[in-house]
Structures are given as structure tokens and as C-alpha cells.
Amino acid sequence: MSSNPKKSVTSRIISDYLLSHKTKIVLALLMMVISAAATGLHAWLVRPALDEVLIKGNKEMLFLIPIAIILVTLIKGLATYTHSYQMSKVAHAIIAKLQTQMFEKLMYLNMKFYTDSKSGNLISRLINDTYYLRLAIVKSVTGIIKDVLVIIFLLGNMFYQSWTLTLFAFFAFPLALWPIRKIGKSIRKITYTIQNEIAVFSNVLAESIKGIRQVKAYSRENYEKQRAFETISYIQKYFTNSAFISNRLSPLMEFIGSLAVALSIYAGGVFVLNESMTTGQFMSFLVSLLLAYQPVKALGNLNISVQEGLAGAERIFKLLDTDEKNMENISAKKTVDLDGDIIFKDVSFSYNDNLVLDKINLTIPKGKKVALVGLSGSGKSTIANIILRLYDNYTGTILINSKNIKDLNLTDIRNSVSIVTQETILFNDTIFNNIKYGNLEANDEDINIVAQNAGVNNFADEMKQKLHSVIGESGIKLSGGQRQRIAIARALIKGAPFLIMDEATSSLDNITENKIHETINNVMNNKTKLIIAHRLSTIEDADIIYVLDKGKIENKGSHSELILKSTIYKKLQLREQLENEF
Numbered sequence: 001m002s003s004n005p006k007k008s009v010t011s012r013i014i015s016d017y018l019l020s021h022k023t024k025i026v027l028a029l030l031m032m033v034i035s036a037a038a039t040g041l042h043a044w045l046v047r048p049a050l051d052e053v054l055i056k057g058n059k060e061m062l063f064l065i066p067i068a069i070i071l072v073t074l075i076k077g078l079a080t081y082t083h084s085y086q087m088s089k090v091a092h093a094i095i096a097k098l099q100t101q102m103f104e105k106l107m108y109l110n111m112k113f114y115t116d117s118k119s120g121n122l123i124s125r126l127i128n129d130t131y132y133l134r135l136a137i138v139k140s141v142t143g144i145i146k147d148v149l150v151i152i153f154l155l156g157n158m159f160y161q162s163w164t165l166t167l168f169a170f171f172a173f174p175l176a177l178w179p180i181r182k183i184g185k186s187i188r189k190i191t192y193t194i195q196n197e198i199a200v201f202s203n204v205l206a207e208s209i210k211g212i213r214q215v216k217a218y219s220r221e222n223y224e225k226q227r228a229f230e231t232i233s234y235i236q237k238y239f240t241n242s243a244f245i246s247n248r249l250s251p252l253m254e255f256i257g258s259l260a261v262a263l264s265i266y267a268g269g270v271f272v273l274n275e276s277m278t279t280g281q282f283m284s285f286l287v288s289l290l291l292a293y294q295p296v297k298a299l300g301n302l303n304i305s306v307q308e309g310l311a312g313a314e315r316i317f318k319l320l321d322t323d324e325k326n327m328e329n330i331s332a333k334k335t336v337d338l339d340g341d342i343i344f345k346d347v348s349f350s351y352n353d354n355l356v357l358d359k360i361n362l363t364i365p366k367g368k369k370v371a372l373v374g375l376s377g378s379g380k381s382t383i384a385n386i387i388l389r390l391y392d393n394y395t396g397t398i399l400i401n402s403k404n405i406k407d408l409n410l411t412d413i414r415n416s417v418s419i420v421t422q423e424t425i426l427f428n429d430t431i432f433n434n435i436k437y438g439n440l441e442a443n444d445e446d447i448n449i450v451a452q453n454a455g456v457n458n459f460a461d462e463m464k465q466k467l468h469s470v471i472g473e474s475g476i477k478l479s480g481g482q483r484q485r486i487a488i489a490r491a492l493i494k495g496a497p498f499l500i501m502d503e504a505t506s507s508l509d510n511i512t513e514n515k516i517h518e519t520i521n522n523v524m525n526n527k528t529k530l531i532i533a534h535r536l537s538t539i540e541d542a543d544i545i546y547v548l549d550k551g552k553i554e555n556k557g558s559h560s561e562l563i564l565k566s567t568i569y570k571k572l573q574l575r576e577q578l579e580n581e582f
Contacts, residue, residue, distance in 0.1 A: 009313045013137075017097060021090045028090070031083035032146040038076035039291060040153030084142060091137035095130045102126055102319055105327075111390040113326040120203025121196075125319050128198050129312035132191070136309020143302045147295035154292040161285040191311035194238045201231040328389075328410055338408070338416035339497040340366050340401035342387065342528070347396035349382055356382045358551040359396070363544075369521070369529045371539035373572060374548035380532045381421075384500045387530075388417055418491035422503040424483040426475035431460050431486055432467040434475075438490035446493060454489035455516065456482075488516060502532045514538065536573050545569075 018025065106122060158166040204227050342364040349357040357379045364370045372380045386394050389410055398405045405413055418438070426434050435447050435456070451457050451467060459482050463469040475483040491499060499520070517538045520529070533539045540559040547555040547566050555566040562569040 009310050009317060012317065013094075013313060017094045018090070018137075021093060024086045024090050028083040028086040028142070029145065031079040031086070032142070032149055034079040035076050035083065036146060036149035036153045038072045038079065039150050040157050040288070041072050083146065087142040088138055091134050094137060095134045098133070098316055098320075099126055099130055102316065105320055105322065108328050109322060109326050110328050110392070111385070112393070113322065118199070118203040120201070120205065121199035122319070124195065124199035124202045125315050128202075129195055129315045132195070132312035133309045133316065136305050136312070139302055139305045140309065143298060144306075147299050147302070150295045151292050154288040158285050158288045158292075161288070166285075189311075190238055190242045191308040192314060194235060194242065195312060195315055197231060197235045197238060201228070201235060204228050204231055338400050338412055339528075341399075342498070342530075343397075343399040344383075345397040345399070347386070347394055347398060349379075349386060349391065349394040351391075356551055357386075357394070360551075360553060362546055362553060362556070364528060364530055365543070366528055367526050368543040369531065369539075369541065371531045371533050371542040371545040372548060373533045373536065373539070373545060374554075374568065375572075377550075378548035379551045380548055381502055384419065384421075384502050384530065384532060387413075387500070388419065389413055416496050417498045417500060418494040418496040419500040419502065420484070420487045420491045424475065424480070424487045426471060426478075426483055426486060428470070428473045430465070430468045430470055431456060434471065434486050435467075435489045435493055438492075438494040442493050447489075450489045450492040454485045454492060456485045456489050459485075485516070488520075492520075496527075498528045498530070500530045500532070536569075 102125060155166065204224075344360050344362045347357055347360045348355070360379075360383070362370075362383075372383060374380055382391075385391055386398065387405075389405060392406065400408070400413070400416075427437070431451070432447060435451060436442055439446075447467070448457075451460065456467070459478075460467050460469065471477050471483075471486075475486065478486075501520070514537070521541075531539050531542065536559070539545060542559065544556060545559060545562055546553055547562060547569050549568055554568055555562060557565065563573065
């Protein structure tokens with residue numbers, strides 16, 4: 001990962017990323033020197049072309065100079081190609097490394113970070129910010145070094161031809177330094193704002209497309225358009241402001257360049273008329289000056305690209321430097337098999353100062369079926385989340401196999417748990433691969449068996465490609481019940497000793513739901529099951545049922561016991577009976 005966050009953005013890019021490609025950079029630098037020297041040599045060749053050929057009539061030089069120009073051009077072309085290619089390779093390698101580091105960071109950040117962040121913002125850093133930085137690396141390292149070298153060689157030729165005339169010509173150029181620096185700082189600030197707005201737009205776009213069913217169902221196309229148009233308008237305003245500032249540089253450089261040329265022509269004309277320099281010397285000097293104007297102007301524009309890239313790098317490093325308290329400590333090392341009782345002792349959990357669990361005490365015995373029921377917001381799903389340690393900021397103790405889960409390897413805990421949630425997450429892939437995601441080592445026969453047990457084959461067999469049918473983004477080509485069956489099959493194929501069903505069958509009809517629970521009971525007969533129930537009919541056979549109310553356990557017992565002693569349980573059963581009647 002990135003090293004010292006106290007270092008400046010520029011020094012971090014150089015020390016952490018550029019220096020590891022020093023061989024390619026040295027080769028590129030050598031080629032830049034050759035390319036810049038060739039430009040200077042072109043300008044120098046003007047003097048013998050005029051003095052020796054046109055004025056003195058030297059026929060030998062008439063033959064040699066064109067050959068020299070062709071050879072110098074070929075060498076320059078080869079050197080330019082090599083340094084451009086090498087620096088592009090370096091830039092792409094650096095961006096790939098940054099994107100790899102950012103994605104790795106994202107994979108190990110905890111759930112609190114994600115609940116506090118917007119996905120569009122994170123995606124924008126991976127794609128948009130790295131795009132600006134890629135351009136900056138290619139342009140700045142190649143452009144700045146090459147242009148400076150070109151200016152040095154051309155300046156050397158100008159001094160060689162006439163040092164007094166060179167002083168005249170470059171009298172005006174120091175005037176350009178202040179606006180270049182001032183404009184660059186302004187552009188960096190605006191670009192940082194632009195990139196933030198693009199991140200907002202990415203988020204609006206992702207939400208609108210992901211929630212397109214809701215958008216259409218509630219006829220909110222105009223509302224979503226307005227949200228997007230406002231953000232687009234902000235981006236347009238900032239880009240326009242950026243153009244307003246950056247485009248000032250060009251006329252300034254044009255004026256400074258013309259001032260230098262005008263002074264040089266006047267002074268050079270006086271020198272030639274006084275015969276203190278030859279026509280060839282003057283023309284060689286003038287060609288060098290005109291050739292130097294372009295890289296000097298380019299350096300001003302390059303500063304804008306550099307500042308844009310640095311603004312992107314700031315946002316990239318902000319993600320890479322995310323506080324360690326937001327990171328999960330996941331190791332591949334296996335420490336223990338987790339297959340025992342799960343015990344909660346005085347467990348409390350708050351989210352944003354909102355108390356969700358209040359000193360919960362419960363036991364999920366090994367090999368038993370335990371159910372959690374309660375009204376919405378009573379804390380049922382939170383219990384599932386903290387067993388998986390998706391949230392670690394709880395008080396109290398949770399034990400598995402008499403071991404505190406905070407002392408156990410996260411990988412071990414999560415490998416020991418299969419979970420199916422009400423919100424089904426599927427990938428834009430085949431049914432087969434979505435099931436296999438639960439166990440990448442599973443063979444075709446295993447997947448076919450769980451697909452059959454979970455009722456996936458009931459609808460997959462009707463598809464042209466059967467289990468190898470692609471289901472679209474988030475399984476959009478399937479119904480809610482079909483998506484749930486795939487998620488259940490994925491949990492079954494994992495073969496973990498502990499299964500959590502968090503209202504996982506709520507999208508299924510009563511008959512299918514009962515069949516699925518019957519399958520789960522058969523397939524996971526000796527395994528521990530925690531069922532967060534949507535319908536009480538599916539948990540009547542549970543060994544222990546806990547009734548939650550406002551973050552506390554209101555009651556516990558079997559189905560028949562709770563019917564007699566729990567007010568909330570009786571209320572839930574009555575509601576289910578009414579739903580079934582209608």
C-alpha cells in the first residue's frame with residue numbers, strides 16, 4: 001500500500017511509483033536528450049545552409065547538408081518514438097498499480113466505511129481520477145523534461161551564434177513565470193472540485209440506473225432528470241471556469257513570444273547591417289528562437305495538466321490513506337474450525353448513536369435450529385451482521401466454541417457461515433457461476449444437486465442455456481423468487497457448519513417457501529441454523545425461538561410456548577393469519 005501520507009503528493013508519486021521504473025525512465029531520458037539535440041542540430045544546420053551554400057556557393061555542402069537533415073530527422077523520430085513509448089508504459093504501469101492498490105483497499109474496508117460512503121464517489125476515484133493522473137504522468141514527465149532539454153539545446157545554439165542577441169530575446173520570458181504559476185494553482189483547485197462533482201454525478205447515475213424499476217414504477221423520470229441535470233450543470237460551470245482561466249495562458253505566451261521575436265529581428269537586423277554577424281548566423285539564431293517558442297509555450301500548458309493530475313492524485317491518496325480503524329484484519333491463515341455453540345453475553349450495538357441492540361443474551365446451540373422474530377427494526381438482522389463481524393463496534397462478548405470472535409481470524413468466521421439475505425445480490429454471469437461463487441472448488445455434479453434442492457432447476461430448465469444462462473446485472477432477467485433460490489443454492493454449496501437465513505424466503509410463495517425450508521432441514525440436518533423469520537409457519541419446528549422488541553429479547557421458547565406467553569409472538573401470528581386469508 002501507499003507509504004507515508006505526510007509526504008507531498010508529488011514526492012509520493014516519485015518515490016513510491018516512478019522510481020521503481022528507473023530503467024525505463026533512464027532510457028526515455030537518454031532518448032529525450034537525443035531528440036532535443038536533434039532539434040538543436042536542425043537549427044544549427046541553417047547557418048551553413050545559408051552561409052556556405054547560398055552565399056559562398058559551396059557545392060559539396062549543397063550535397064552534404066540535405067543528407068545531414070534527413071539523418072538527423074530519422075534519429076529524432078526514432079528517439080521521440082522510444083521515449084514516448086517508454087513513458088507511456090511507465091504511466092500505464094503506475095496507474096494499474098494505483099488502481100490495484102485502491103481496489104485492494106476497497107475490498108478490505110469495513111462495512112461502516114461503505115455505509116458512510118457513496119459508491120459513485122469510489123468508482124470515480126478508480127476511473128476518473130486515475131485518468132487525469134495518467135495524462136499528467138505521460139505529459140509532464142515526457143513533456144517537461146523533453147521541452148526543457150529542447151530549450152537548453154536551442155538556447156545553446158543561440159548563444160553560440162550570438163550571446164548578445166540571446167540576452168535581448170530572453171529578456172521577455174521571465175514575465176511568463178508568474179502567470180504560469182498563478183494559473184496552475186487555480187486550475188488545481190477547480191479540477192479537484194470538478195472531480196468531486198463528477199463523483200456525485202457517477203453516484204446519481206448509478207442510483208438511477210440500478211433503481212430504474214422504482215423510477216418507472218413511481219413515474220420519477222423527471223425527478224431523476226432534474227437531479228442529474230443539476231449535477232451536469234455544476235460540472236459544466238466548473239469546466240467553463242477552468243477553460244476561462246487556463247485559456248488566458250495562450251494569448252499571454254503568444255504576446256511574450258512575439259515580443260521576443262520582434263526584439264530579436266530588430267537587434268539582429270542591426271548586427272547584420274553592421275556586419276557583426278553573418279546572415280546565416282542570424283537565420284540560425286532566429287530559427288532556434290522560433291523553435292524554442294513552442295516548447296516554452298507547451299511548458300505553460302503542461303503545468304495545467306500537471307495540476308489536474310495532482311488534484312486527481314490527492315483524491316486517490318485520500319482513499320489509500322483511509323484510517324486503519326476502517327480496515328478489516330483478514331488473513332488467509334486458518335487458525336481454527338468454528339463448529340460449536342454461539343453465545344451472546346450482554347451484547348449492545350449502536351449505529352450513529354441509535355441503540356439497535358441493548359444487552360442481548362442468547363445462545364445458538366450447535367446443530368440446532370434457532371429463530372429470531374420480531375417487528376421491523378427490532379435488531380434481528382443486526383445480530384446476523386455482528387456474528388459475521390461486518391460490524392465490530394459492539395460492546396459485550398460473542399463466543400464461538402468458547403472463543404471470543406474478536407480474537408478469531410475473520411476468514412475463519414466467515415468461511416464457517418453461509419448467509420442468505422432478503423436483499424439478493426447476484427452477478428451479471430451465468431446461474432451456474434453465481435451458485436459456484438459460494439464454493440469455487442465445487443464440481444458440476446455438486447452444483448447440479450444444490451440447484452435441484454433449491455428449486456433452481458424448476459426455472460433454469462426452461463431456459464435455452466439452462467444453468468449456463470446469463471441472468472443480467474443483479475439478476476434482472478429473473479423474478480425475485482428465482483433470484484432468492486439461486487442465493488439459497490449458493491449458500492448450500494458453501495457447505496459451512498452454520499447457516500443464517502435473514503428473511504431469505506420472503507420473496508417466495510408459501511408452498512415454495514415451505515419446500516425450501518424442508519430442503520434446508522434435510523441438507524443441513526446436523527448443522528447449526530439461525531432463521532430470521534418472515535413467516536412463523538416456517539419456524540414452528542425451531543428448537544429455540546427468540547422474540548425481539550426494540551433491541552431487547554422480549555421472550556424465548558418453542559412455538560407452542562410462545563403462543564401462550566409472548567404478546568408480540570401472538571400478534572405476529574395473527575398478522576400472518578390475516579395475510580393468508582387475503
